[in-house]
Amino acid sequence: MDDDSEIQRLKEERQKMEKDLAALTSLTFDTDLYSSNKFEGYEQSIAVNEDDDNADPAENEIARKMASFTAPKQYYKEPLRSGEEDEMSGFKQPGKIIDREDDYRRRRLNRIISPERNDPFQDKTPGPEVRTYGDVMKEEALKRKEEEVRREIAKRKKEEEENKEKEKDVEKPKKRNRWDMSQDESAGGTKKSKAASDWDMPDSTPGIGRWDATPTPGRIGDATPSVSRKNRWDETPTPGRLNDSESTPAGGVTPGATPAGMAWDATPKLGGLATPTPKRQRSRWDETPATMGSATPGATPAAAYTPGVTPFGAVDMATPTPNALMRGAMTPEQYNLLRWEKDIEDRNRPLTDEELDSMFPEEGYKILEPPASYVPIRTPARKLLATPTPMGTPLYNIPEENRGQQFDVPKELPGGLPFMKPEDYQYFGSLLNEENEEELSPEEQKERKIMKLLLKVKNGTPPQRKTALRQLTDKARELGAGPLFNRILPLLMQPTLEDQERHLLVKVIDRVLYKLDELVRPYVHKILVVIEPLLIDEDYYARVEGREIISNLSKAAGLATMIAAMRPDIDNIDEYVRNTTARAFSVVASALGIPALLPFLKAVCQSKKSWQARHTGIKIVQQIAILIGCAVLPHLRSLVEIIEHGLNDENQKVRTITALSLAALAEASAPYGIESFDSVLKPLWKGIRSHRGKVLAAFLKAIGFIIPLMDAIYASYYTKEVMVILIREFQSPDEEMKKIVLKVVKQCVSTEGVEAEYIRNDILPEFFRNFWVRRMALDRRNYKQLVETTVEIANKVGVADIVGRIVEDLKDESEPYRRMVMETIEKVVANLGASDIDARLEELLIDGILYAFQEQTSDDANVMLNGFGAVVNSLGQRVKPYLPQICGTIKWRLNNKSAKVRQQAADLISRIAVVMKQCGEEQLMGHLGVVLYEYLGEEYPEVLGSILGALKAIVNVIGMTKMTPPIKDLLPRLTPILKNRHEKVQENCIDLVGRIADRGAEFVPAREWMRICFELLEMLKAHKKGIRRATVNTFGYIAKAIGPQDVLATLLNNLKVQERQNRVCTTVAIAIVAETCSPFTVLPALMNEYRVPELNVQNGVLKSLSFLFEYIGEMGKDYIYAVTPLLEDALMDRDLVHRQTAASAVKHMALGVAGLGCEDALVHLMNYVWPNIFETSPHVINAVMEAIEGMRVSLGAAVVLNYCLQGLFHPARKVREVYWQIYNSLYIGAQDAVVASYPVLEDEDSNVFSRPELHMFV
Incomplete structure (x- = not known):
């Protein structure tokens, strides 16, 4: 009791203290000086980083405006290194091929490198183990059959599911309320559909009836079983026999055994003691997961065990297993445990929709469907079964030590072999085994040697790679085709292969093919499986490599072997294989000649067995046309005749590829060969009237390529005929159709016989209504095709018609659309000039261009600049009234806070400087020169480069004397800019300095030119050749201005530097000085410099002489005798x-x-x-x-x-x-x-x- 009173006393004291503190905080003195909130002015929280807590918005705005006068803050913060920076600095790991491949190209990894095949040209008969052409064809036929069966099964399954869905929709019962259920239904389960009557059953020998005697041995098979059927009234449910469909228990079985109808949600009960639960529909989920002979909890004890005896099994173990709980009769503790779990499960059951509706408001919530694969685990027994138990856990075994396994540090390879990547171990791992090579068999020694050489090629240094490649090439026949290809080809199928590694391995195959020649025949298909994917690689050089290998392979193996190897793949079930095979066949045709392949193509294209073979055959023709171009002309008629029947084929894909092949043939043979297409014109014409969708697109493409080959009269007629279909398809929503329609319109319009009036009246209105919409500007391919087609139409109908229709769109809200309009106007005006443009259209054009130029926000500024420049240059002197407005815009934008805007404004000056001179606006240009001069302190190098370019353009057109600011002030300002290392700044600055040195050297003192000479020496180190060339030329201009002696002294000293590029540029500069100022001013000093006993200097002098004599040409006759002794010594x-x-x-x-x-x-x-x-x-x-x-x-x-x-x-x-x-x-x-x-x-x-x-x- 003393403790309780002490606790009470302390509690009262604490409450009293809190009241006193509260009274102090409620006092109101000095509120004019201090706030009543004592925490005011203090930070309420500590931010995780400095950006989390925002300061006052007004202060933010002031800070933002102040920050805009310098570089943005993000440039001051240390940025995280991005992948791009790593790539620029050379530290980025080379990318794997698989990382840039799409799903289609990755299908190459699904192909299997086939076993080697029989060489039919061998003298001996092939053994039974060797695969012949017939075996391969049988395998392919079996695969096709298997695929057809699978497809049929899938089709039938789909039909069955659709039928079930339809039946469900038809027999969908009315939604029932819980109060609609009848008493018998609620007691006995759901009501079934009406069963057939006993009287309807056919006569049969009496069988085992529900009320017959219990079957005994010898009486079971006495009768023919009658058709069993269930009747709800057949049985009375009794305790222990809850399932009303069960028959009388067999002998020896006590009534009241395990209740078969017991559900998981029913209360577990002992056999024979519980009231039966109502019958309900049996579900597959009601079954207990059976593990190790498990039974329903609460089952009758097994035979020979009295209910209530000590539980059988390992119930008394520390961790009870599920089997132990389910095997014997339950003790009271187990029974209570199950009951408690059942009670807890009931309390924690999921809420129903009605309960959730009552808890949540009606609005603002949405019921989400659970994923189809989600199955909640609710029953305790399942949780228990899922838990690992002592009975199922294997005992610990001490693992055997593997001495070959790899740890952190990779094992050093013997014999100076290069490092091995982790993914290489499966291919080269045997090289790590320290074996005595002399004990190995000759075959194993050969394989080991091949592996070593391939590892050197794949991962070695350039010298290692070179020697290994040479050894592989020289010893190819000795090593053998089989061992070589069995090692090289799996490496090329490696998923982690990189571009460089693939290039090297392909080079090995190429070199080896030359040596092996006819020995390569059994491995042709193997090689093709690996090389064919290269033909569809996105990298151009990989495609070229692939073609080269297949070309060499076909020359080595011969046409018969190539056809035998690839014929089974022509009607392969996989479209990827057929596609690559068609491309490979086209390479074979180009290597061995089309005539050799024509009989085979004819047979394949007319195949009756499968449409895939016809499709691939026609695709081969298409690929041949694409690959060899105009070389198809001698064989054009034959090729067209081979594929023409495909236009009327029953299969849609065959019709499509035929039309595309004809288009490719027409494109390759343009502008010749129309007579070869005579036989296909009629089916094509019928086709475009009867087909729709992709087939129509292909037919239109074919007609589009054939029309330009026709004579003018026929072309005009066919264009008018096809234009009806094209105009209808203008409205097609399909992107591919749009591209083809635009291409065909372009081809038809450019044809000779089509009149401008017809285009103007019949095509233009629909063309502009359907295609000149904003959506077309968003897809790059559509954008490009639309611009090209519009330019082609403009070539026929003139500038005014086209520009007049789209000039208003220069003020459109969509920037991509404005850019597309500007690009079209630029190309049209550049092609045709601006003479057709009247005064009103001119005003609209300038107004629209100014608006579009000022409103641009994207990074792609070149389109607007080019457009502005093209229009202003085309208008020429007509642009004079608008120049003050244009220059005002430029000056305003030169003062913009955005670097991009300033750069554009400066670039625009360089585009229009020539026109300003034509218009006599020299005063305005002088003013712009002063403005640009003031901006030479620009901090962004891109902008500074553009400003220097604009100054250069003004200096070029205005001349040195009228330039403002004067040249004597401008050049000293440029000298420090020469130190800038940005390429654009360097190039424009050196060009400007060179122009001044060439035309206005007298305005600048010699001392300043010498200072510039020293700065120019550094620019000889530039990476860009244009900068080095401009620097070398500038030395010539400066030497001409101030004399060669001082410049030459500077250059000769520079010959002593170590850097070769610098010395070479210096020698060129010396030669240019000699050419500019006559050789006699340079040769004495140059020959004297040769006496310096230093290799670099002497080589530099000789190279200077070489360039010097190259530049001076015939003048060299005066100096040849002077330099002969020097050349004697050098030789x-x-x-x-x-x-x-x-x-x-x-x-x-x-x-x-x-x-x-x-x-x-x-x-x-x-x-x-x-x-x-x-x-x-x-x-x-x-x-x-x-x-x-x-x-x-x-x-x-x-x-x-x-x-x-x-x-x-x-x-x-x-x-x-x-x-x-x-x-x-x-x-x-x-x-x-x-x-x-x-x-x-x-x-x-x-x-x-x-x-x-x-x-x-x-």
Whole structure:
């Protein structure tokens, strides 16, 4: 009691303290200074990150406006590295092929690499284990039959389901209320449909009736069983016999056994003690999940066990198993446990719809359907069964140690092999086994060698790859076709393969094919399974590789083998296989010639067995036309005759592919070959009147390609006929149909015989009404096709008709639509000019373009810019009244906070500068120049590049003298911009500096030009060739302005740098300076620089001489004798590069002075060049051969032939090869001159070799 009183006392004290505190907070003094809320001004919560709690909106707005004057905040924050950045920096892993493939292309992985097949050209008879052509055809026929059966089964199932649905709909009973149920129904279950009467049954021997005696052994089969039927009145339910359909229990069975009709939701009861539950419809879900002989809880104990005895089984285990609960009779504890669980389940049962309706408001809620696959687990017994139990758990076994398994660190491969990726272990894993190769069989050794070489090709370094590839190629026949392909082809089917790996493995196959030749025949189908998917790859180069392999394969294996390998795939059940096979056949046709394949194609296209074969055959013709283009012309009539019957085929797909094949043939043979299509015109014409949908689209496409081949009269007639159908199909909602209709309209309109008036009156109104809608601008393919068709129509009907109809749409709300209108206007005006446009249309056009230009928000600004530029340039001087408005818009947009808008405005100036000059608006241009000059502090490089481009355009047209700001102020402002590393800035800046150096160098002091020279040296390192070229040219302009000495000193110092690209550009710059300022100003310093004992400098000087003589051409005759000693030294140098560069200089010098009387110096140099003809380095030998070619031009073929004759018949083969190579090039270059120089041979008896007409007398 003392404790209770203490607790009470403490509680009262705490309550008193809380009251005192509350009284303090309710005081109202100093409320004029302090708020009554003591927490005011404090943070109520701590944000997870700084963006969670927003500050005052007014402060946000001020901060946003202030931030807009500098770079946006996101540029200051450290951004997360994205995948794109990783890719740019080179750290991104190469993508796998499967990642970029769609589901259709992934079907290649479903194909199986077939076993090798019999080679019919072998001498020996194939063994029974070898698959022949007949075996393959039987397998394919079986697959087809199996697929047909499956399809039939699926069809019947679908029909049955549909019939059931219909029956349900017909016999749907009226919704019943719970009060509608009769008493007997509620007691006995649902009422069934009326059963047949006893009197209606046919006579039969009396069988076992419900009220007959209990059957005894020997009496069961006495009677023919009567038709059993159930009657609800046949039995009286008794305790222990709850299922009224059961017969009298058999002997030995106590009445009151396990109640068969017991449901899970009924209260569990002991046998014979409970009131029977009402009968209800039996459900499949009522069955207890049977596990290990389980029985219904509450079942009668099994035979020989008295109810109530000690439970049988492992009930007394720590964790009871479901079997233990269900096996013996229940103890009271078990019974109570089940009853409690049942009670808890009832309390936690799901709420019914009526209960939920009463709890929730009527509005604002929606009843969702549960997923079809959802099955709730509600019964405790199921939960118990789902739980793992001690009885079902296997005991622990100590696993055997696998010494070959991989852990974190990959095992180092023996013998210097490259690393192995995890996915490679299944293919190359056996290389990890440290085995003694000498103990292996020859076959195993061969396989191991192939694996090593393939691993080097796949994962090795470039040198490893090169040697492995060479070994595989050289030893292909020794290693054997079987082992090679059995290792290479599975690698190509690997799901994790990357583009580079596939390229290398395909290269291996290509090289190996050349060597194996006819040995490849048994493996043709294997190779095709792997290579055919390349033909439909989205990568162009992969498709080319695939074609090359199949072409080489068909040349190696021959036509008969290729047909035998691919024939079973022609009517394969899988459309993917048929598609790739058709493409492969087209490659075979292009490799071996169409005539060789024509008989086979004819047979396939007329196949009666399956429409798939006909479809594939006709598709082969289509692919041949697409692949070889105009080369189909010699065989056009044959190909058309082969496929023409397909237009009337019973199968819709065959008709469609026939029309598409005809379209491809017509497209390939354009503008010839109309006579070959005579036989198909009538069926095509009938087809477009009778077909709809995809077939009609294909027929229209075929007609669209055939009409341009016709003569003008026929083309006009057929166009008018087909246009009726086309105009009807203008309204088609199908996207594919729209594209084809647009294409056909374009082709028909462009045909010669179609008059402009007919197009204007009959086509244009419907065309613009149906196609020029916003939706067409959203799909890129539709957009492109519509623009092309409209431009083609404009070519026929003129600018005014087209522009007049769409000019209003430049102010449309939809930006993609405005962009489409602008692109069309740009192309039409660029093609046809603006002479047809009247004053009113001109105003509308300029107004619309200005609106569209100002309202654009997307990134694709080029369309608007190009359109604006094209229209303004076409209008020319007519645009003068609008220039102040245009320039006002430009200036306004140059001041915009958005970088994109500023960039567009600057780009627009460069587009219209020429027109402003034509209109005499030099003052306005000068003003724009000053405005742009003020914006040279722009921080965004893209915008700065555009501003420099605009300045360059103004400088070009206004001239140096009238330019504002003056050139002397502009150039110093550009010097620091040269340090900017952005390519666009560099390119435009160097162009502008070069233009000033070329035309206005005198306005700038020499010191400033020297400063620019040093900045330009850095720009020689630029990646873009255009920047380096502009820089080199600028050196020439500057040297011309301030003299070559200072510029040359700067450039010669730059020859000492390590970077090769920089040195090469420097040498080019030196050569340009020499060309600009005459060579005599440069050559002394250049030759003096050669004395510096440094390889880079000497090579640079030689390269400069090479470029110099290339540029100065004929002027070189004055300097050839001066540089000959230097070239002598270089041609005798030990360094290969010296000799290579010197030979290149000799070539340019010889070509420049040809016919100018410098033969003595050239012969002298020839004697130094000739010993280098046996060099093995490809670069050196190339330069030497070119030098000899130059000598042939300048010295004449006779001199070079005399050098050549001495080695043509040398005993050493390698020597002979070089001399014959020189002789062959001599023969090609100067065949007629060589004839006169051949040595004189003595006449023989019957052979006269003398040529008196060629003998010369001095």
